Amino acid sequence: SQQGEEDPQALSIQEGENATMNCSYKTSINNLQWYRQNSGRGLVHLILIRSNEREKHSGRLRVTLDTSKKSSSLLITASRAADTASYFCATSLPNFGNEKLTFGTGTRLTIIP
């Protein structure tokens, strides 16, 4: 079963707007990662946030983590056409080591030029 589920499943916004997508998970985690997948291609790592962190930034990306609600959000500011992709959260569980990831179902983001 999927550990993480992203919301919304699909999102379309105008270029320049901010995009927010959410990830909910079921059990305690060691860390949570976000990945991007351009159509049919391999995933690319975006950012990792540890269970003892609440917020992290990387360029136009901002990730938050709320362990009490078992949820994370990914904010992409000032979106660009090149941000069109699917975005996945992935969690690592305390009993399985940090390297064994469980992926969510993904959010498909479309940036309209």
Add this chain to the structure above:
Amino acid sequence: DADVTQTPRNRITKTGKRIMLECSQTKGHDRMYWYRQDPGLGLRLIYYSFDVKDINKGEISDGYSVSRQAQAKFSLSLESAIPNQTALYFCATSDPRQGNYEQYFGPGTRLTVT
């Protein structure tokens, strides 16, 4: 050159055939993984290997086997392919020694079983 390569990139095969998907990496990572992705779903872990002598089943290993021929090579086999194994298959690597748990993915193999 890509750090993680997969061959073939596309493959169509018939039910009952044996097929091998290959993954090679030049990153020098010990950890390697095989995932499958189905439409509308995230990636699901098939097998993972922490080094040449350490291979472990993932979430959906039934119907699959793997071989870690060397640190740089990790192959996935379907002994007798069936249509519901039609999917996109990804290999990935990681190196957690510096506390970095990021995984590096290959470009994927699109497998169709008819």
